[in-house]
Amino acid sequence: MSRQIIAEFPFVERFDELSAEFPGAGLDWLDTMRRTSLDRFNRLALPSTRVEAWKYTNLRELAKTPFEMAEASSGSASLDLSEQAAMGSESAHRLVFANGIYNASLSRLETLPDGVIITNLEDALTTHGSLVRPHLERLSSLEEDALLALNTAFMMNGYVVIVEEGIEVGTPIELLFLSDPSSPTSIHPRNLIVAGAESNAKLTEWHVGSGDSDYWSNPVTEVVVGPEAAVSHRKVQRESASAFHLAQTRVSLAGNATYTGFLMSAGARLSRCEVEARLEGDGANCELDGIYLARDHQHSDITTRIAHTEPGGNSRQVFKGVLDGHSHGVFQGQVSVSPDAQRTDGHQLNKTLLLSEGAEIDTKPELEICADDVKCSHGATAGQLDELELFYLRSRGLDAEEARQVLIRAFIAEVVESVEEGDFQDQLNTIIDDWLSNGLSTS
Amino acid sequence: MLEIKNLHARVDDRDVLNGIDLSISAGEVHAIMGPNGSGKSTLAYVLAGRDGYEVTEGSIHYQGNDLLDLAIEERAREGIFLAFQYPVEIPGVAGTTFLRTAVNSLRKHRGEKEFDAMQFVKYVREKQSELNITDDMLRRPVNVGFSGGEKKRNEILQMALLEPKFAVLDETDSGLDIDALKTVADGVNTLRDPNRSMLVITHYQRLLDYIVPDFVHVLAHGRIVKSGGKELALELEKEGYGALTGTQAA
Ligand SMILES: Nc1ncnc2c1ncn2[C@@H]1O[C@H](COP(=O)(O)OP(=O)(O)OP(=O)(O)O)[C@@H](O)[C@H]1O
Ligand SMILES: [Mg+2]
Numbered sequence: 001m002s003r004q005i006i007a008e009f010p011f012v013e014r015f016d017e018l019s020a021e022f023p024g025a026g027l028d029w030l031d032t033m034r035r036t037s038l039d040r041f042n043r044l045a046l047p048s049t050r051v052e053a054w055k056y057t058n059l060r061e062l063a064k065t066p067f068e069m070a071e072a073s074s075g076s077a078s079l080d081l082s083e084q085a086a087m088g089s090e091s092a093h094r095l096v097f098a099n100g101i102y103n104a105s106l107s108r109l110e111t112l113p114d115g116v117i118i119t120n121l122e123d124a125l126t127t128h129g130s131l132v133r134p135h136l137e138r139l140s141s142l143e144e145d146a147l148l149a150l151n152t153a154f155m156m157n158g159y160v161v162i163v164e165e166g167i168e169v170g171t172p173i174e175l176l177f178l179s180d181p182s183s184p185t186s187i188h189p190r191n192l193i194v195a196g197a198e199s200n201a202k203l204t205e206w207h208v209g210s211g212d213s214d215y216w217s218n219p220v221t222e223v224v225v226g227p228e229a230a231v232s233h234r235k236v237q238r239e240s241a242s243a244f245h246l247a248q249t250r251v252s253l254a255g256n257a258t259y260t261g262f263l264m265s266a267g268a269r270l271s272r273c274e275v276e277a278r279l280e281g282d283g284a285n286c287e288l289d290g291i292y293l294a295r296d297h298q299h300s301d302i303t304t305r306i307a308h309t310e311p312g313g314n315s316r317q318v319f320k321g322v323l324d325g326h327s328h329g330v331f332q333g334q335v336s337v338s339p340d341a342q343r344t345d346g347h348q349l350n351k352t353l354l355l356s357e358g359a360e361i362d363t364k365p366e367l368e369i370c371a372d373d374v375k376c377s378h379g380a381t382a383g384q385l386d387e388l389e390l391f392y393l394r395s396r397g398l399d400a401e402e403a404r405q406v407l408i409r410a411f412i413a414e415v416v417e418s419v420e421e422g423d424f425q426d427q428l429n430t431i432i433d434d435w436l437s438n439g440l441s442t443s
Numbered sequence: 444m445l446e447i448k449n450l451h452a453r454v455d456d457r458d459v460l461n462g463i464d465l466s467i468s469a470g471e472v473h474a475i476m477g478p479n480g481s482g483k484s485t486l487a488y489v490l491a492g493r494d495g496y497e498v499t500e501g502s503i504h505y506q507g508n509d510l511l512d513l514a515i516e517e518r519a520r521e522g523i524f525l526a527f528q529y530p531v532e533i534p535g536v537a538g539t540t541f542l543r544t545a546v547n548s549l550r551k552h553r554g555e556k557e558f559d560a561m562q563f564v565k566y567v568r569e570k571q572s573e574l575n576i577t578d579d580m581l582r583r584p585v586n587v588g589f590s591g592g593e594k595k596r597n598e599i600l601q602m603a604l605l606e607p608k609f610a611v612l613d614e615t616d617s618g619l620d621i622d623a624l625k626t627v628a629d630g631v632n633t634l635r636d637p638n639r640s641m642l643v644i645t646h647y648q649r650l651l652d653y654i655v656p657d658f659v660h661v662l663a664h665g666r667i668v669k670s671g672g673k674e675l676a677l678e679l680e681k682e683g684y685g686a687l688t689g690t691q692a693a
Contacts, residue, residue, distance in 0.1 A: 387494065392531035394515035395491050395524075396545035396601065397552070403516075406544065410535025410584075 004045035007063035011186055012041070015153065018069050023122035023157055029133060030125070033140055037152035044146040056330040056362040057272055057301045062244050067186040067216055070099045070156065089423045092172045092204075093118050095159050099179050099215075100187035102157045110171055115164035118173060121190055124160040131162055135192055139222050139250060147246055151220040155190035158219070161203065165196035165226070173203045179217065179240065180210040191221040195229040197254075202232040204424065207247075209240030209267065216244040223249065225257040227281060232260045234424060238267035238431070245271040255281030255310070262419055263290030263319075264428060265300050266435055272301035272330075279306070279313035279341075286315040289418045291428070293435045294327035294359075301330035304348075308341040317348040320415050322408055323359035324441055331361070335376060336368040344371060348378040353385065353411050355404075356441045405436045444469045444506060444640045445490075445609055451500035452489050452665075459485045461665035462501070467609075470637040474651055474676065475644045477662035478684050483644045484528050486662070487613045490642075491525040492518050505609065520552040522608030526598035526615050528644075533585040538597075541585045542567065546604050570603040574630050575623075591618030599630045610634070611642045616650040628653030648680040663688045 011018065015038055024030045046063055047054040095118070096106035102120040109118060117128060124132050140152040159175045177189060195201055207217060217239060225231050239245045245268040251259050265273055277286045286306060294300040300323075306315045315335065323329045331350045352361040365378040385407050393403035409432065416428050445467040452460040459482045467473050475483055488496045490503070492515040503510040510518065533541065546566070547557040558566060571581070574596050586594050595615050602610055612631070616624055631641070631654050643654060651659070651673060659675040660667045661684065668687050669675065679687075 388531050389533050391491075391493050391515060392527070392533065393541075393545075395493075395519055396541075396605065397516055397519040397548040398544060399516045399548070400514070402544070402548065406536055406541075407533070410533065413535045 003048055003050045005048045005059055005063045006045050009067050009186065011067055011069035011154070012038075012150075014069070018154070021071070023155070024125035027125065027129070029137070033137065034153045034155075037140060037149040040144070040149040041146055041153055044144060044149060046146055053303070053332070056328075056332075056364075057270070057299065062216060062270065065184050065214065065216070067184045069154065070101060070181060070185045070187050089172065089174075092174045094174045094176065095120060096176045096178065097157060097159075097189060099181050099185060100156045100177075100189055100217075106176075113167060113169070115167040116169050117160065117162040119160050121155070121158045121160055121192070124192075128160070128162070131194070132160060132192060135194065135222055135224065136190070139220070145248075147218055148220055148248060151188045151190060151218050151248075154186070154188045155220075156188050158189040158191040158221075160192045161201060162192075162194045163196055163199040163201050163229075166198045167196070168200040169202070173201065175203060175205045177205065177207045177217065177219070178210075179208070179215050179243070180213045181215050182213065184214045184216075186216045186218065189217070189219040191219065193221070193223040193231060193233070195225050195231050195257075197226040198228040199226065200230045203234070205233075205235040207235070207237045207239055207245060207267075209238070209243050211240055212242040213240045214242045215240070217247070219247045221247070221249045223251040223259065225251065225253045225259050227254040228256045229254070230258040230260070232262075234262040234419070235264070235273070236427075236431070237263070237265040237271055237273060239271065240267065241269060243268045245273075247271075247273050249273075249275045251275065251277040251286070253277065253279050253281060253284035253286060256283045256285075257281060258285040259287070261286075261288040263288070263292075263302065264431060265290065265302065266293040266431060268298070268300075270299040272303060274303040274305075276305040277307070277315070279308045279315065280310055282310050283312040284310070285313070288315075288317045288319075289415050290319045291412055291415050291432075292319070292321040292329060293432070294321070294329060295324040295435075295438070296327060297325070298327045299330075300327065301332070303330070303332040305334045306336070306346065308335070308337045308344040308346060311341055312343045313341060314345045315347070318415055318418065319350045320412050321350075321352040321361065322355065322412065323352060323361060324355040326356075326358035328359075329361040331363040331380070332366070333364070333378065334366040334368070335378070337371050337374050337376065339370045342371050342373045344374040344376065346374070346376040350380045351411075352382040353408065354382055355385070355408075401440065404440055408436060446504040447501070448503075449501035450486075450489070450498065450503065452485060453497045453499050454485060454495060458499070459665050460489065463662075463665070463667055465660065465667065467640050467642065469640055471657045472635065472641045472643060472654065474656040474659045474673075475642060475662050476646065476659065476676065476679055478688060481662045482665040483662055484613055485665075487525055487528075487611045487642075487644065490518075490611055491515060491523065516548070519605075520549055524602050524605055524607030524610040526595075526602055526610065526612045528613040528617075530586050530589075530594040530598050532587045532589075534587050536585050538581040538583060538585050539563070539567070542581070542601065542604060545601065549605055567604065570600060573626075573633070574600050574603070575626055576600055592620060592623045595619055596623065596627060599627050603630060603634060606634075608638065609640050609642075611644070613644045614646065615643075616645055616647060624650065625653065648676040651676045661687055
């Protein structure tokens, strides 16, 4: 078996024709970057399970699907917008992308304070090109990653949030990615968050699909957190039951910066949420928490890489998953500490509840520590519901299903409670209740 | 109310109950005593319906129906309650939430309106203070970090809230200090009722001074080897189980 999966995606073959419509088409630097990235993708191809980082997540089925590109005309797709009621809050800034295309009429931008840019990538390239360009170029030249290269070649719209030094964006920012294409479609959002020194912003991304529409979402998000700045970045993944979701978030943190990431991954047929955080300044803090829920034949992969390169950094990760049916969970958590990163504090915990015989988790914590004065720990457990606890609850009159639900909620509660109390916590509980009420297998 | 005939039960391929006959009428309190490992808790679990406690022979009828046909929660809803010898800790589930869910599932079964949070607090408050259970204990996760005595009091609180018809108390007295023993016994006595029966498992005659039984049985090697009135407990306290179990072995 080769290290590559060769796919012949129709949209890739139509690059020349499609590229005229891409955001920023005609900007030389961007056209060149797209072209270089396309060549890179064609050279790299999709990774097979022979590649260590992809050992547990197989892209073969993805490679077989004849994906096309979302076109401007499909941006007004008849999304079930009642779903939106369950997302976000009334008072937030909101950008909406329908099948990857920016939808101005559904978006809503409250008056923005000076020093805050919240916009879509296409507009940002025209009006703030010099702010955006260095970030796009840096990330795109960085490494040999096929999916990153593909995203760069085909990047569609996405959100851009830039907060200047010292500014606090009080109002939360919501980014809605809604998808329901009628034929297999690939969507490549490119997002950018730049928080200047001592600034503060809170963002929540919702990736939601309807029914079982067939699509592949391949978002790349770059997050740059300046000195003493704080970014809270939450994400909910509830793609359609037939969707593929392969997301990468690349975070860099300056001195004393704080990034608080939260992930709820519950949808898609196959998903991989990859987060890389580089603590590149003294005393940077990174907190990543998350929940993954999967049933039937869903595949849910959470991959994190935390790199401590400077002294005094803290990172803390808690991921909990519940797997039912024949679902397959993957947790890969890498924490590396460079020789210079003394006094690093790095902790990671992964716990999975397996509700059925057919459910499976592959968990691979990896610590690479090259400094001596560090405190690092990792723990991973996988287990079933406790028979005695179930018996105790049922002996008090709860039926078997209720008792299981009570214990599952209790298992995840710690992670839900790690987010600030309020709308988002309620929304997480609603997602969990929804998931539970779809029925658990009885084994 | 409860009729056990020739009950044999097996746990993990081990025969633990070897032919128990016991009949309990409405309003009666029966005590079961017996050496460690004689099968007392096993009997309690079989009555509550725990998985893995397989009845290989015999029958149990409860209010005229075959008890063994009912699932664990159906038994609870029909009024069977087990106060556990070792109450189970449930991390992540707040005590009040647990109690309210339990009470409401029984109320629903009886066709009564479920309590909302406020109504429930009112309902619990009185019984809670009788048993010296603080609000703080109820806010914490079920039994987590409770002392032995607190766990036992919490079991009796559950019994008081669920108002069973047939209650099994498995060593509810062990681990209690003298005052707590009195509190718990008072709690139990309040629940004595012509329509409610109890099976009290204990090692100590002292509990039976407070909760005076109508009958006392001695269980050894999974069988009832002797039955009598409340004075049997005194006798056992003096002479131990030696003579009885010896007879059994011969
Ligand atoms: N799950 C099990 N697997 C194997 N043996 C078991 C199991 N549960 C109980 N037993 C055995 O069955 C016997 C009866 O146990 P049981 O707990 O009913 O005793 P008991 O009378 O309640 O004792 P104690 O007074 O110590 O509480 C013991 O010998 C015990 O080891
Ligand atoms: Mg016992």
